[in-house]
Amino acid sequence: IFKGVSMFDYSQAFSRNIGWVTQEEQKALKNKRIAIGGLGGVGGSHLITLTRLGIGNFNIADLDDFDYPNFNRQYGATLSSVGRPKAEVMQETILDINPELDIQLFDNGITEENLDDFLKDVDVYVDSLDIFALEIRRKVFARCYELGIPTITAAPMGMGTAFLIFLPGKMSFEEYFALEGLSFEDQIIYFIMGVSPTVLQRHYLVDRSSVNFLHEKVPSTIMGIEISAGVACTQVLKLLFNRGEIICAPRGLHFDAYLNKLKKSWRPFGNKNPIQKIMYRRIKKILEEN
Structure with a gap:
């Protein structure tokens, strides 16, 4: 199907990873399975990054088609992909990088009915669902917690990223949010x-009318997307091999390339923390002014 498939050699294709991972770790990555919910903005870049890292198995889900408003940030958005299913396009893209991949495709998205199949044999779940898809997001995180699957959400915020990791036995998604x-x-x-x-990105939002939660409208940049993918996929590597410090909820990190700042956050009790209550009132006031 793909040119050069017969000549594909996994060890050669990902040999330049060696040094940052060992030969043994690279071989192990071939047998790991990652689930990615959502393949649009940050999800597409997560998928590409993890494929090039050498992950050999994916469960991927998305129910949307590519369209022109996706062009500013989504990896698979091109003139030739407009109107095509995101899941199908991204599957083709990663198979063109590694034709040996095992991909379980959920092209109707994640539902309560297929959730257990979506998480079957998964080592890490990487969250990239639409920011407004909170109902199914909560169910995915809850099921991962029950199954003992580590979860990561790295959100593109302006021209940077903020990330959280939820580990089995530690603070859960529901407890935190x-x-x-x-x-x-x-x-x-x-x-x-x-x-x-820390909401660092609020300092350089130049058009507040671009934010309308009720109409499910928020601005985005490709810089935030690509930084998010780099950060999230680094954490995947650390989780898979249990090496390097893992910062998990209620602690998190926010790096902003525009402001040249890295902020560490610690919110005991999550959003029930008094600091978060103050932040909520400030954000609410700004939105009401618009």
Whole structure:
């Protein structure tokens, strides 16, 4: 199907990773399985990065088609992919990098009915669902916690990224974000300020009218996407081999390339922390002014 498939050699294709990973680790990556929910913005870049790292097995899900508004940030968005399913396009793309991949494709997205199949045999779940898809996101994180699967969410924030890791036996997604009983708009606010407690990106937003949670509208940049992928996939590597410091909730990191800043966050009790309550009131006031 693909030119050169018969000549593909895994060890040669990913040989330049050696040095940052050992020969034994590279071989082990071939047998790891990563689940990625959402293949649009950051999800597409996560998938490409992990494929080039040498991960050999993926469970990937997306139910949307590519369209022109995706062009500013989504890896698979091209003139030839407009109107085509994101899952199908991204599957073709990574098979063109590694034709030996085992890919379980969920082209109708993640649902309650297929959730266990989506997480079957998964070593790490990388969250890249649409920011507004909170209902299914909560279910995915809850099931991962029950199954003992580490989870990562690295959100593109302006021209940087903020990330959180949830580990089995530690603080859960629900405990940290405290979304139960909130309105849809407040859930979005709590999710954003939970992922990014320092909200560094607020300092250089030049057009506040571009943010409208009720209309599911937020701005984005490719810089934030690519930084997110680099950060998240580095954490995947560390989790898979249990090496390097793992920062997990209620602690997180936010790096902003525009401001040249790295901020560490620590929010005991998550969004129930008094500091988060103050931040919520500030964000709410700004949104109401618009």
